[in-house]
Amino acid sequence: MLNRRGILIGGAAVLAAGGAGAVLSTKLATERYAEFARRLRKPLTQSAGPSELIRYATLAPNGHNTQPWLFRQSARGIAILPDVSRRTPVVDPDDHHLYVSLGCAIENLAVAARATGQSGDVVIDGEEGASFSFSALPGTVDPATAELFQAIPLRQSTRSLYDGRAVASDHLRRLSQSAVMDGVDVALVTERSTIDRVRDLVIAGNDVQMDDPAFMRELKDWLRFSPSTAMTRGDGLYAPTSGNPALPEWLGSIAFDLAFKSASEADKYARHMDSSAGVAVFSAVDEGPAGWIAVGRACQRLCLMATALGLKTAFVNQPVEVASLRGEMASLAGFPGRRPDLVLRFGQAPPMVYSPRRPVDAVVTTS
Ligand SMILES: Cc1cc2nc3c(=O)[nH]c(=O)nc-3n(C[C@H](O)[C@H](O)[C@H](O)COP(=O)(O)O)c2cc1C
Structure with missing residues (x-):
């Protein structure tokens, strides 16, 4: 007959076995995840049709990886429309x-189309999104487009410590040229004292956000702790795309509540900024x-050029x-009185785990 002690020992053994089982199955799922991420980024062939171009478009960075887009194909081209069901109203109240x-x-899509010999133009439709309209004539692939194209499946948001080395001036020039776009100004900040001031703003902003329960709730909704859920x-x-371990979903949720604190995040951001070569x-x-x-x-052109040059962003x-x-951010960047739209750090680091994407079928609409 089991006594109380026996029940306790038995209970601990079941928990330990359960824990070990969960860790083992997470390890196996992590290996399956690596294959999943590789398949998503399979290089495009020269005969890429519309759904392959859409797959490359979806490899673009996007806030919280909500992938807030739908694609509509027509004989004339491919349109990208906002998917408002994937808004993040707390961190991004005005979309x-x-x-x-x-x-x-849409920039990924345009680069991919041109690199596979399909010429055309991007048309921006404002609230309706944007589209890529195919031209009647086949295009020739210029070397600059080919370089950006090859970088599409390799680019990632690399949220890790960089190696602290400066970026060569000819590479800075290429980064800056890659991002030239009508209606957009880009500042590349490489002076350490200015990067330090950007770092202080990043930390100040992080403190404000982590103090806001609505921000934390929305963020947690978009976290994926286990490879199976991802x-x-x-x-x-x-989780591993931010340098955290993959965990069973229930354990990740508890670990997040216990370990995600503003002091440790501030320390992490300080080290990340200090290790970066610059900020765009x-x-x-x-x-x-x-x-x-x-x-x-x-921004996407700059991220792709950075990737082509062996840099991380x-x-x-x-x-x-x-x-x-x-x-204050706008003044530091030299745009006083304007709204700064994005802040991107860059530098050199090994690659991290790649982030998930939904299949093309899930993002194509006919309506
Ligand atoms: C408009 C925009 C805002 C973003 N803001 C942040 C951010 O503040 N912090 C962060 O770590 N990543 C941010 N990201 C990166 C996304 O989280 C990332 O692109 C997404 O998770 C997909 O991962 P990938 O870029 O590695 O493909 C942002 C991306 C975009 C396009």
Whole structure:
């Protein structure tokens, strides 16, 4: 007959076995996840049709990885429309990030189309999104487009410590040229004292956000702790892409509540900023969906060029998300009186785990 002690020992053994089982199954799922992420980023062939171009478009960065887009194909081209069911109203109340994300994706699509011999132009439709209209004539692929194209499946937001080395001046020049876009200004900040001031704004913004229960709730909704959930949902912020371990969903949720504190986040951001070679700040001349889509396009070109040059990038957008910090951020970047749209750090680091995406079928609409 089991006594009380026996029940306790038995209970602990069941828990330990359960824990070990959960860790083992997470390990297996992590290996499956690596294959899933590789398949999403399979290189495009030269005969890529519309759904393959859309797959490449979806590899673009986007706020909280909500993938707030729908794609509509027609004989004339491919349109990208906002998917308002994937808004993040707390961090992005005016859909600024949503439209920037559409801009990043349409630029990927345009680069991929041109690199596979399909010429055409991007048309920005403002609130309706944007589209890529095919030209009747086949295009020739210029070397600059080919370089950006190859970088599409390799680019990632690398949220880790960089190696602290400066970026060579000819690479800085290429970064700056890559982002030239009508209606968008870009500042590349490499002076350490200015980067330090941006760092202080990032930390100040992070403190404000982490103090806001609504911000934390919305963020947690988009976190994916386990590889299985990341693969099933195909969206959201998968823990290892921020340098955290993959965990069973229930355990990750508890660990997040216990360990995600503003002091440790501030320390992490300070080290990340100090290890970065520089910061790129983007600002649209005209505020509103059309300007924000243009910012996304410019930003995506810079991210792809950085990737082609062997650099890594990561967004540190707290100073543009917290409205009270925008004025100082704009002045630091040399755009006094304007709204700064994005802050991106860059430098050198090894790659991290790649983030999930939903399948093309889930983002195509016929309506
Ligand atoms: C408009 C916009 C805002 C973003 N803001 C942040 C941010 O403040 N912090 C962050 O770590 N990542 C930010 N990201 C990066 C996304 O989380 C990232 O693109 C997404 O998780 C997909 O991952 P990937 O870029 O590695 O493909 C932002 C991306 C976009 C386009």
